[in-house]
Amino acid sequence: IAKGSFYKFYESKEMAFFAVLESIHSELYGVADQALRRNGGLPTSERAAEAVLAVCRRLSDTGDMAFIEHDAKLLLQRLPEGVKKEHYHDDETHIRQLLEKYDLMPRRGASLAAATVRGLILTVSHKEQIGELYPQVLEALVYGACRELFE
Template sequence: MTKRTKIVIFQGGSTLAFTEYETEQLRKALLKETRHCAVTLGMKKTSVDQLTKAVGIAKGSFYKFYESKEMLFFAVLEGIHSELYGVADQALSETASLPTSERVAKVILAVCKRLSDTGDMIFIENDAKLLLQRLPEEVKKVHYHDDETHIRQLLEKYDLVPKCGTSLAVATVFGLILTVSHKEQIGELYPQVLETLVNGTCKELF
């Protein structure tokens, strides 16, 4: 059953009342629109006014959902990180019978495919650094976990021990994932190039 608790938001001098369900749907719509804009326009070129018009609320109502545009984009970034972690976690859980190097290779390829399919790497590469610079330190300390942290967590969870040490393995894996940014330059052979790089590297690392 839909909860009927009312959330009051002011719009153009009048008062609108949303149920908790409606508020949650608007929040999801904001996140979806922001993710689209992050990939197509970039954070700097996306305005609060544009986002609120897209989801059908007044600009002033935006701050009932997020403290700032940066906090909304941060929510999108965290969502992307969580999705990628989920993709990697699932790939590892489904390949338990394979040799370690093959398991890790499949994880990297699965993550690269997700980034390639969604276009999220554009946002990560172009805006993530600037976004983090604009966030309050207390927010980053409590909520932000970088890619290195996520990779280390997965290695520990599945008892994957790199031959060359965790730090080098983490940096190398991250470097392989960054090749998604060069997909267009590499051209139609990108899938084969990526698979060759990933498989060869994982044999060296694990």
């Protein structure tokens, strides 16, 4: 599109990329929400594990993790404070909302659960270093963590 047309929709490049980042986050929480809803009959730890695995698989399949890790931090630094305060919510807020929505009570607290989920999701960045056993390693880590958090 022409440069003039671009600025009819977005104030700056940063705002356009911020819209992309918000879209990715919304999609990921939608993936987790669907997994939690779809697996309602499973024990809590397995249900939570399936949601985390669904998000990790989506990040792995789309390549969005590279954007989140490398570009989002710089992008957020360049956004006006007012925009960040109005639109940006940290992952813990969204994870807590999902836990509450599905009445999932981690036995060691929502903050630890949110931090653990973030840590598990970061394994997507190391898929190549882990190698061909990555899917099995991811499942072992996720299921083990969710048993610790919810059983």
